[in-house]
Amino acid sequence: MDGNQLLQRLGKLRDITSMKEVAPLTNAMFPGAHCPLMGAAMAVRGIKDALILIVGTDECAYYTKHMTIHSEEFGGMMGRCVSVVLDTRDVTFGCKKKLELAMRELVEEYRPKAVFLVTTCVVEVIGDDADALADGLSETYQIPVLPVHTEHFKCDNHMPGLERTITACFELMKDQKKRGTVNLLGQRMGNFETTELSRMLREHGVRVGMQLPCGCTVEEIETAPQAQLNIVVHTIALPLAKKMEQKFGIPYVFFNKFTEPDHIYEAYQTLFEHLKLPLPKEIDTLYQEAKTAKEKAYENLQGMTYIYGNTPFDCMEFNQFLTEEGMIPQIIQISSFDEEIDGPAAKKISQAADPYVAKSANIAPMQYLYDVLHPNLYLGHEFAARLRKKKIAMVHSDKASGMLGFEVTTYILKELMRAAEEAKELAKEETR
């Protein structure tokens, strides 16, 4: 594969306004993006007494169950992930009858508090009305059956699956008397209790109510409107937060997994303003420490070239942070782009460097670009041995999945500096 030819296929960040303008490196992709069905399963995992009922092919059902069998939260093989497997007959005549029979068994055996009825590609192609079916089943069994559509041919990755499942929870919510708690919306991985943000809230007397989807019950979702504020830590929860604001009058604060100290500080300020509490002094201290760390890191990081794969961070915000550290993005692989949200950061990145953009989740052809671009670093998931052969150091960021606040900045700067040192060593090996 000719790396130069591959590069010619790609556009520049400065030119894009939507995902439609972002080309994949190749038409034949490996491994390809994750499925929204997987996203839906990830979301239901954290809702302790709810079941996921997948309606789809043997394959969709197999892989999703396979993903959950080693998950304690799901309850393993005997756990909360079940399915209705469709055959040719169901594809021809519809899945209504089979679904109704399955639901009867499910209710008798599992007695769930809620069921997420997750439809997959084939159900959407044959046009079964899953919403109407879910309504009918809710009425029959007097338990909430929430439809979630996860056809992958209408979206790019697994995030819509998470977003739709979380948003579907809105139907469970009932108006409540306000009790002064805050809800945490959108944390996909990790334990919120161990985050800096959680500690800040705890130490200043703020009680956290529902944590969706990282750990809650159906009852906690029902009573979530008792909160005075929603803290949204990922864009997947924005539609739900907006709905809750509209119906229950609960405002929200967007406290994303930012890396830039200024953004984190602003998020803390907004949060404590909403809580009508003075900003804790420790936040000022942490802010100054993070800024100092960023300044110090500049010396080590400036001039480091990199290819951006995927990380737990906000893609554009993080890349802006990196360019402010003097680093040079060569290719940024992205899975979503919203001009309104991402445009300003993209503009700043493009002013500092002039990176190419490619659709994410296609690492196979990426190996042919290493000899053309010679990046120092790769940020995200790749085969480590392959990178090492090409004298590229890998930046690991998965640990940050369970972090929120200035701890994110501190962690990633440390990891970037470690990787930068490794890249320098690898370069020395080359010259020896």
Added chain:
Amino acid sequence: MSLTRFLPTPSDRMGILWSLLAIEGSVILEYGPAGTTHFSMGLFGELDLETQNRLYTTHMSESDVVMGDVSRLEKAILEVDQNNHPKVIFVVSSSVAAVIGVDLKGVCSYMQPQVNARLITFEQGGFRGDYSIGLKETYTMLTEKLVNDVAENETKENTFNILGTSLWSYRIRSDIWELTSLLEEGFGLKRQVCLCTDTSVDEIGSMGRAKINIVVNTLALPAAKNMEKRFGIPWILKLPFGYEDTWKWLIEVGKIIQKPLNSKLEHQLQEKIRMTMQYQMYGRMLKEDKMKAVVMGEYDTVEGMSGFLESIGFLVEHKICAHSLRGIESPREDIKYVMTEKDKIDLMKSLHRTLVLADDTMMRLCEKDNTCLRISSPVTQGMVYARHLPFAGMRGADYLLEFVEQYYQTLR
């Protein structure tokens, strides 16, 4: 009886994919939503299959689905051909492509002149049945399309092929090792190709030169018959379990290839056959219990293991095939396919003081007074590393007898 609580039986498409992934020199290109491909990697990793540079997806957008636009597939075929230089590109339909009726064969037909790789399509999409149907179609298709012609006067090599292997079959690599050892020791035969595990396009191409086809899975029978017709290669259908079965199988192979069985090996087997005779007596000595078993797995495994257990005095109460019997030519009446999960659950929960040979999920449902042994996929507890711990053949019988002994100790 419509709810699936555990892992469903894999589909025909899944069986096709894990078989084709075992062929070096080929690339699989899936035409469908990318998520399925990515999701499948967990299973393929567990089956110890390499996916890097072997498995690709085109993804599919809404407009591809609605408008039937296949340009994405055309471009991907050209790319894989130019970039990977495979000898064969297997173009595999997804469930979505199958439902909307994409004409993959048509696309590959007009794309074929533009590429060097041979294009072979699989349009099943997961709706023709379970994986057994996919395996049968794959074995048949590979022998039809990938095996090279052999000149009429070309002498047969002193080799054998094994037909009907699949990495889904629990401990198949160990069983292959055992059968290979036996045939080498017994007749000096060398293994040529295993269809379809750990092989390559070139190896499959050379299958026509073997002296005999060892068919270990009834699903590969059409493939064996096809090769008999094309190349005159005789075949024997059996996955031998137990000493006597193994001895008989070797004698039969000897008759086919007209070679006597190595006397040392034959003597060894006869000794072991004599040793197992005591189990009939052990059974009669029990005061309260009977030696009884339930065997649940793939068709040929169920048939073979049940036969072995019955030969040493067991009553095999249930012989259950883990896949449909639709692909099996004239299945035995005593081997049943239990279609609904609920029926299997009820059966497993009802067992007591029984030797249960099944998969991890079914074993978990059994009461503790049973003795359980995993003989079938899916493997959900731990991993399979060994390639020298077979169930089949002489060493397989040694291993199975250890569990029989363990079970016997629980009986009164």
